Amino acid sequence: MQILKVENVSKIYGTKRNSNKYTALRNISFEVNQGDFIGVMGASGSGKTTLLNILGSLDKPTTGNYIMNGQNIGDLQRNQLAKHRMENIGFIFQDYNLLETMTLKENIILPLSLMGMDAKTIEAKLAKLAGDLGIVPVIDKYPYEVSGGEQQRAAACRALINNPKMILADEPTGNLDSKSGKDLLNLLSFINTEYKTTILMVTHDVFAASYCQKILFIRDGEIYNELYAGSDKKHFFDSIIDVMSMLGGERK
Amino acid sequence: MNLLTLALRNIRLNRKKYIMYVFSMGFSIFTVYTFLALMQNNYVKMAFQFDTRYTMILTSFGVIILVFVLFFLISSNNSFIRARKKEISTYSLFGMTNLRIGKLLFLETMLVGTATLAIGIGAGIFFSKLMAMFLLDLCLTNFVGDISFTIDPMAMVVTALLFLIIFCMMGLSALRVIYQFELVDLFKADKISEGKQKGSVAVLILSLILITSGYILASINNSMVVVLGAIPILILVISGTYLFFWGGLPKVLGLIKRNKRVYYGGVNLISVSAVSHRMKSIASVMATIAVLSAVAATAIATGFTLYSNAERNTYSNIGFDLVYYGEKVALQDEMHGVFETNHVNINRKDIVELNEVDPKTESIMIRERKHLSDEDSFRVYSETKYNSLIMASKNNLESVQIPSGKAYYIFPFSQEGIEDAMLGLELDFQDSAVQIMKVIRSNVPGFGLDHTLILNDRDYEVLVRSNEITPSQMNGRTLTATVITYEAALSNKKLNNELEEALTGKVERYRTAYSLYNESMETFGLICFIGFFMSGVFILMTASLLYFKQVMAAEEERHQYKMLRRIGMEDKTERQVIQKRLLPVFFIPLAIGIIHSIFAMKTADTIIFSNMIPVENSYLSVLGFSTVMYLAYAVVYGVFYLITKSQYGRLVRNESH
Ligand SMILES: Nc1ncnc2c1ncn2[C@@H]1O[C@H](COP(=O)(O)OP(=O)(O)O)[C@@H](O)[C@H]1O
Ligand SMILES: [Mg+2]
Numbered sequence: 082m083q084i085l086k087v088e089n090v091s092k093i094y095g096t097k098r099n100s101n102k103y104t105a106l107r108n109i110s111f112e113v114n115q116g117d118f119i120g121v122m123g124a125s126g127s128g129k130t131t132l133l134n135i136l137g138s139l140d141k142p143t144t145g146n147y148i149m150n151g152q153n154i155g156d157l158q159r160n161q162l163a164k165h166r167m168e169n170i171g172f173i174f175q176d177y178n179l180l181e182t183m184t185l186k187e188n189i190i191l192p193l194s195l196m197g198m199d200a201k202t203i204e205a206k207l208a209k210l211a212g213d214l215g216i217v218p219v220i221d222k223y224p225y226e227v228s229g230g231e232q233q234r235a236a237a238c239r240a241l242i243n244n245p246k247m248i249l250a251d252e253p254t255g256n257l258d259s260k261s262g263k264d265l266l267n268l269l270s271f272i273n274t275e276y277k278t279t280i281l282m283v284t285h286d287v288f289a290a291s292y293c294q295k296i297l298f299i300r301d302g303e304i305y306n307e308l309y310a311g312s313d314k315k316h317f318f319d320s321i322i323d324v325m326s327m328l329g330g331e332r333k
Numbered sequence: 334m335n336l337l338t339l340a341l342r343n344i345r346l347n348r349k350k351y352i353m354y355v356f357s358m359g360f361s362i363f364t365v366y367t368f369l370a371l372m373q374n375n376y377v378k379m380a381f382q383f384d385t386r387y388t389m390i391l392t393s394f395g396v397i398i399l400v401f402v403l404f405f406l407i408s409s410n411n412s413f414i415r416a417r418k419k420e421i422s423t424y425s426l427f428g429m430t431n432l433r434i435g436k437l438l439f440l441e442t443m444l445v446g447t448a449t450l451a452i453g454i455g456a457g458i459f460f461s462k463l464m465a466m467f468l469l470d471l472c473l474t475n476f477v478g479d480i481s482f483t484i485d486p487m488a489m490v491v492t493a494l495l496f497l498i499i500f501c502m503m504g505l506s507a508l509r510v511i512y513q514f515e516l517v518d519l520f521k522a523d524k525i526s527e528g529k530q531k532g533s534v535a536v537l538i539l540s541l542i543l544i545t546s547g548y549i550l551a552s553i554n555n556s557m558v559v560v561l562g563a564i565p566i567l568i569l570v571i572s573g574t575y576l577f578f579w580g581g582l583p584k585v586l587g588l589i590k591r592n593k594r595v596y597y598g599g600v601n602l603i604s605v606s607a608v609s610h611r612m613k614s615i616a617s618v619m620a621t622i623a624v625l626s627a628v629a630a631t632a633i634a635t636g637f638t639l640y641s642n643a644e645r646n647t648y649s650n651i652g653f654d655l656v657y658y659g660e661k662v663a664l665q666d667e668m669h670g671v672f673e674t675n676h677v678n679i680n681r682k683d684i685v686e687l688n689e690v691d692p693k694t695e696s697i698m699i700r701e702r703k704h705l706s707d708e709d710s711f712r713v714y715s716e717t718k719y720n721s722l723i724m725a726s727k728n729n730l731e732s733v734q735i736p737s738g739k740a741y742y743i744f745p746f747s748q749e750g751i752e753d754a755m756l757g758l759e760l761d762f763q764d765s766a767v768q769i770m771k772v773i774r775s776n777v778p779g780f781g782l783d784h785t786l787i788l789n790d791r792d793y794e795v796l797v798r799s800n801e802i803t804p805s806q807m808n809g810r811t812l813t814a815t816v817i818t819y820e821a822a823l824s825n826k827k828l829n830n831e832l833e834e835a836l837t838g839k840v841e842r843y844r845t846a847y848s849l850y851n852e853s854m855e856t857f858g859l860i861c862f863i864g865f866f867m868s869g870v871f872i873l874m875t876a877s878l879l880y881f882k883q884v885m886a887a888e889e890e891r892h893q894y895k896m897l898r899r900i901g902m903e904d905k906t907e908r909q910v911i912q913k914r915l916l917p918v919f920f921i922p923l924a925i926g927i928i929h930s931i932f933a934m935k936t937a938d939t940i941i942f943s944n945m946i947p948v949e950n951s952y953l954s955v956l957g958f959s960t961v962m963y964l965a966y967a968v969v970y971g972v973f974y975l976i977t978k979s980q981y982g983r984l985v986r987n988e989s990h
Contacts, residue, residue, distance in 0.1 A: 165901075172900060
């Protein structure tokens with residue numbers, strides 16, 4: 082089932098007169114189906130974050146449409162957008178973006194409590210998810226008291242707690258050491274298979290990308306190539322490295 | 334780049350923050366200048382020469398202001414530096430030593446400080462005039478003293494010197510803050526808590542016990558005890574307040590957190606955690622402001638109550654507009670002439686025959702002091718005579734009805750224990766006796782004697798016939814009092830002067846309500862003026878401190894709001910979060926300050942007002958007047974809250990930066 086359809090999306094920065102324009106995205110079109118785990122790769126500055134921000138309705142495309150669940154997101158008002166984000170999308174950012182004034186637990190339940198859910202339901206949802214994601218031991222600590230990996234897991238937990246249709250992750254492993262990174266990727270795979278959540282993950286780490294089912298490569302704001310994971314993991318990995326080297330992207 | 338250019342560049346780059354800095358620091362300079370100018374004012378100087386009590390009050394006000402200004406400036410300077418943490422850590426990253434950074438910041442402070450000094454003193458010169466005019470013309474219309482502010486070079490120099498010293502201390506304190514920064518802070522940005530405060534139930538309970546026992550002491554109805562207890566009361570309440578903010582309030586927040594039904598409501602979750610996150614850095618500020626608000630609210634309420642009751646107090650003291658003893662026919666005509674040439678109508682004129690009686694009685698001791706002995710004479714009235722006397726007066730005493738064999742006792746001063754001692758006392762005459770059934774406090778009917786009795790009409794007749802009640806004598810003549818009420822008595826200076834001229838030397842003694850009123854106006858007006866003035870200054874200073882602290886905090890909290898919007902917080906929710914985040918910071922200190930003040934007014938009532946305000950329950954009336962001032966206080970805070978809210982909102986919504 083199709084969940085997201087992107088049609089000819091472009092983004093031009095600096096549209097105000099007398100400032101120099103910069104085209105960050107150029108006529109991007111693609112589709113995403115329910116349950117997909119898609120990677121977005123490209124060199125630094127190629128427009129990956131811009132694309133993800135648009136898909137998450139944090140930013141508006143200059144031209145083009147994107148349709149989620151049959152709803153053209155461009156038509157929504159500011160507050161409807163906020164609601165849309167709250168109900169349909171979970172974000173995971175490179176620098177976690179947890180509120181330092183709150184414990185991990187409070188951070189995780191924040192979306193639910195903003196939705197006005199009652200305390201009992203919140204607790205029930207939290208208990209299940211926190212168990213699955215393995216953060217129960219640190220749940221009452223503050224972000225600065227735990228490791229990056231744990232913070233990112235809490236962020237993932239927060240992204241998942243309201244059962245979003247889609248998770249948008251912008252270089253989620255970028256700040257993590259390889260062990261925590263691997264844990265997080267396993268976690269995302271688990272979420273993807275267990276909860277059937279659609280995931281879009283921006284990364285420039287080949288190892289991270291190899292967890293995806295499909296990879297979109299972006300160069301200079303355009304889709305340059307697509308790759309599908311076959312049954313052969315090793316082959317998939319090598320193909321990614323090939324494309325990346327053609328793109329001039331860094332390897333890890 | 335040398336330090337000066339760097340400093341100037343920094344000021345330019347940080348000008349938005351610096352504008353707020355100037356705004357709130359300007360208040361302190363303004364305050365100090367105006368206070369010093371007030372102290373230098375000739376009228377104030379003269380008025381205070383005679384009464385060392387006022388000098389003491391004013392000096393202690395000065396000390397409080399200074400301590401607070403120091404606290405205020407250092408505190409806002411430190412949060413200013415904290416808001417620039419990133420910038421400062423960057424310098425340090427590029428190899429600038431802490432000392433050099435400190436020098437740079439000191440230079441900035443000096444540059445901006447000097448400019449602010451000029452602005453503050455300028456504002457002081459301008460607004461002190463305006464404020465004095467406003468207070469005198471609008472609030473204290475009856476105040477006759479002349480408080481005009483002039484440009485005062487002495488005050489200017491002292492203010493400037495004082496602030497240069499304060500700037501130096503700020504520089505040192507800033508250096509301390511800089512040394513506390515770690516380079517990693519740059520990378521962690523604002524992720525590290527300023528120190529959560531868990532609080533504890535013990536501290537919460539202890540603080541409440543301290544405050545409550547202070548309140549209980551303050552509420553004791555015995556002026557001696559209260560005066561002696563003033564210092565312990567202050568210590569109890571102030572230490573209780575600080576403990577409450579340091580350890581009690583965090584616990585209260587903790588308890589809210591435990592109530593999941595309340596806490597998990599999205600807005601509460603965000604704002605309660607944000608407030609408790611800031612608790613450590615704001616607790617002392619809030620406690621100080623609560624204490625200062627209490628002082629200011631009490632000062633303002635006391636002044637206003639004194640002032641508002643001056644008229645009532647005058648008439649409760651004298652009862653009529655003009656009282657004089659002795660009556661000559663020639664004088665009669667002269668007096669009428671004075672009223673006529675001034676076109677003033679006499680409302681009523683009565684001639685009161687003054688009688689006295691000397692019953693046998695036991696001696697009464699109150700607190701080891703002789704209150705009444707057998708030698709004392711009583712001024713005496715029949716029920717009817719008394720009722721017509723108070724009908725004529727502007728006093729609000731009530732008419733009486735006395736059964737045979739009973740008497741009312743009236744005494745001019747209020748003192749602990751009189752009522753207990755006098756109630757039920759037997760006064761023996763030759764063939765009869767009366768028993769005191771009620772004690773009233775009033776100055777009016779005594780006419781020179783301390784003790785006054787009112788008797789049943791028939792009892793009175795009997796005593797007159799037995800020659801026990803006799804007319805009072807003075808210089809061999811029977812004494813009468815002439816009591817007059819007339820129009821606009823408290824405001825007609827010319828009439829009063831002419832009346833006094835006409836009476837001087839011709840009667841035994843006279844008193845006018847006008848003189849009495851204006852005497853008390855002069856003292857109360859001045860107290861009231863200083864109360865208003867100082868409170869106004871305190872309010873503005875404390876409120877601007879809160880404003881500055883919160884706006885600086887907005888700088889640090891901005892990314893949180895950005896994140897919240899990312900996960901789908903609506904604008905409406907954001908407004909609620911901001912409201913709940915800021916409201917407690919303004920409201921809690923104000924509320925606690927006002928509650929403190931309510932009890933302080935109870936003490937003031939016991940010591941001063943209950944003697945002054947001749948109503949059954951003077952405290953209620955005092956509270957009435959105080960409430961007006963509390964409301965004014967709350968309105969000013971409300972305005973500052975709204976300004977802060979809009980500024981804070983603008984800052985956290987501003988995504989670029
Ligand atoms: N707010 C902005 N204004 C102007 N240009 C921007 C803005 N955000 C990003 N860009 C530019 O758009 C390009 C794509 O950025 P981004 O999507 O962040 O790249 P990346 O693939 O590294 O995430 C970059 O060249 C960047 O400089
Ligand atoms: Mg990026």
